[in-house]
Amino acid sequence: MTDIEIARATTLAPIAEVASKMGIPETGMESYGRYIAKVDERLIDDTQVHKHHLILVTSISPTKAGIGKTTVSIGLSLGLNKLGHRATVALREPSLGPCFGIKGGAAGGGYSQVLPMEKINLHFTGDFHAVTSAHNTIAALLDNYLFHHHGEGVLREIYWKRVLDVNDRALRNVTIGQQGEGVERPTGFDITPASELMAILCLASSIEDLRQRIGHIVLGITHDSQPFTIDDLGATGAVTALLLDAVHPNLVQTTEQTPALIHGGPFANIAHGCSSVLATKFALTFCDYVVTEAGFGADLGAEKFFDIKCRKTGLQPALTVLVVTTQGLKMHGGIPIDRIKEPNPNGLVEGFRNMDHHISNLRQFGQNIVVAINRFDFDSESELDLIRQHCEELGVACALNNSFSEGGEGAVDLASTVVATIENSPSEPLRFAYDSTDSIPVKIEKICKNIYGAATVTFSEKAQSQLHELDVLYAPDAALWQYPVCIAKTQFSFSADAKLYGSPEGFDISIREIIVNSGSEMIVAIAGKMMRMPGLPKCPQAERIDVVDGQIVGLS
Numbered sequence: 001m002t003d004i005e006i007a008r009a010t011t012l013a014p015i016a017e018v019a020s021k022m023g024i025p026e027t028g029m030e031s032y033g034r035y036i037a038k039v040d041e042r043l044i045d046d047t048q049v050h051k052h053h054l055i056l057v058t059s060i061s062p063t064k065a066g067i068g069k070t071t072v073s074i075g076l077s078l079g080l081n082k083l084g085h086r087a088t089v090a091l092r093e094p095s096l097g098p099c100f101g102i103k104g105g106a107a108g109g110g111y112s113q114v115l116p117m118e119k120i121n122l123h124f125t126g127d128f129h130a131v132t133s134a135h136n137t138i139a140a141l142l143d144n145y146l147f148h149h150h151g152e153g154v155l156r157e158i159y160w161k162r163v164l165d166v167n168d169r170a171l172r173n174v175t176i177g178q179q180g181e182g183v184e185r186p187t188g189f190d191i192t193p194a195s196e197l198m199a200i201l202c203l204a205s206s207i208e209d210l211r212q213r214i215g216h217i218v219l220g221i222t223h224d225s226q227p228f229t230i231d232d233l234g235a236t237g238a239v240t241a242l243l244l245d246a247v248h249p250n251l252v253q254t255t256e257q258t259p260a261l262i263h264g265g266p267f268a269n270i271a272h273g274c275s276s277v278l279a280t281k282f283a284l285t286f287c288d289y290v291v292t293e294a295g296f297g298a299d300l301g302a303e304k305f306f307d308i309k310c311r312k313t314g315l316q317p318a319l320t321v322l323v324v325t326t327q328g329l330k331m332h333g334g335i336p337i338d339r340i341k342e343p344n345p346n347g348l349v350e351g352f353r354n355m356d357h358h359i360s361n362l363r364q365f366g367q368n369i370v371v372a373i374n375r376f377d378f379d380s381e382s383e384l385d386l387i388r389q390h391c392e393e394l395g396v397a398c399a400l401n402n403s404f405s406e407g408g409e410g411a412v413d414l415a416s417t418v419v420a421t422i423e424n425s426p427s428e429p430l431r432f433a434y435d436s437t438d439s440i441p442v443k444i445e446k447i448c449k450n451i452y453g454a455a456t457v458t459f460s461e462k463a464q465s466q467l468h469e470l471d472v473l474y475a476p477d478a479a480l481w482q483y484p485v486c487i488a489k490t491q492f493s494f495s496a497d498a499k500l501y502g503s504p505e506g507f508d509i510s511i512r513e514i515i516v517n518s519g520s521e522m523i524v525a526i527a528g529k530m531m532r533m534p535g536l537p538k539c540p541q542a543e544r545i546d547v548v549d550g551q552i553v554g555l556s
């Protein structure tokens with residue numbers, strides 16, 4: 001059966017029953033139909049948050065063969081519930097761009113899914129649309145301001161672009177205001193998950209905090225070298241109003257009717273890649289174990305989860321699960337994609353270098369690790385044994401995940417291993433990749449050299465000019481210098497070259513551009529050729545999506 005057929009064959013519980021299982025009072029939720037609800041983040045209790053166990057799921061560097069990190073995250077929560085623990089999973093919302101592009105849906109797979117998967121993968125509760133509308137409202141108000149103040153020379157530089165939740169390379173660079181319809185100028189589009197508003201939505205601690213962060217967003221620079229913010233534009237209240245519903249976390253259920261929280265959706269290759277702080281803390285308020293994931297490999301998602309999300313909130317993961325597959329390891333071992341399903345122990349062993357690099361990085365952060373082998377039906381026992389033996393040599397716990405084909409029962413071994421590891425040797429207090437007091441270039445260099453393994457880091461003329469401008473615009477004691485760094489980089493390699501698999505050495509990371517996100521309070525550094533508006537592949541997933549007899553098909 002396909003993912004969507006399994007989803008349709010699953011009996012869903014009314015969302016009020018799911019909320020009741022989690023201990024959420026009826027007054028603490030607002031239904032969006034029968035099977036989806038928004039929950040009240042004011043129920044968060046920080047005294048409970050720090051009593052319960054947060055588990056991060058990350059992976060080796062992803063490949064075009066896929067890793068199945070979301071399937072493992074959901075499966076682990078199912079396995080924990082099978083063991084009698086009160087557990088849930090906190091995930092990001094899927095973006096329409098990848099859903100209709102190359103990746104497809106992002107609601108898990110097989111018998112390890114969050115449901116209703118069609119709604120989650122498409123419009124869901126409208127959070128992405130709210131972010132898109134709010135972002136573009138700012139752009140419209142800014143261009144209106146420029147039009148009515150044309151000739152006054154108010155702004156010498158404008159940072160704010162527009163966004164859409166589609167993959168559309170044709171919109172990366174555009175010219176607006178042509179033929180006298182406004183002030184003609186070059187600009188462009190990013191994808192909605194790259195919007196600073198998406199990052200703010202995921203990092204805000206309350207509606208009040210959301211509003212304050214929105215007001216601090218820097219839209220451009222005035223002619224007298226002052227940051228021009230949304231507060232200066234006078235649009236803070238209007239933008240907050242557009243996000244008033246989106247700030248509330250979304251409650252759904254798994255294929256086994258256990259609760260799941262899905263909220264926010266920044267990508268980890270172009271943003272910080274974590275679901276919302278509010279959803280995570282809400283889950284930790286009501287559950288003993290909360291499984292969450294960070295996008296793409298541990299060099300991107302996990303690093304940003306620790307250095308940005310945890311640094312800002314005080315969250316402390318009890319353990320990190322590193323997802324591996326035999327296919328992924330073989331690709332990192334140099335085996336062509338059309339042969340990775342075939343037994344190849346030498347290629348598998350060569351691919352261990354990528355896994356080992358991630359394990360070493362996670363240990364730098366003080367994390368104890370469980371390697372989860374996401375099993376496929378073509379995996380050979382001998383190759384699975386090779387992975388187990390290698391993990392044993394490294395002193396890392398290892399367990400199989402069969403949740404795709406068996407649901408929670410297939411993840412009981414993984415769940416048992418996770419619980420035992422947390423009880424016997426939980427992670428140490430987090431150690432970050434850099435200090436908050438480090439300069440911005442030093443923060444970038446520490447990530448590139450100590451996490452990615454780069455030999456050198458170079459800054460383009462544009463990036464150097466932007467760093468110099470920051471020195472001019474902001475006083476040395478400004479809060480900006482304490483901001484964490486978010487590097488936008490290809491997910492397929494430790495390097496900035498998507499074709500360098502494995503664990504490359506001796507490479508250079510080139511920082512092309514520096515972007516200040518004063519609202520989300522982080523510095524975005526764009527590495528290599530990374531684009532914040534993806535393009536579509538030659539044969540996009542959209543070609544396989546249709547509606548037959550009133551039901552969506554081709555969505556996976």
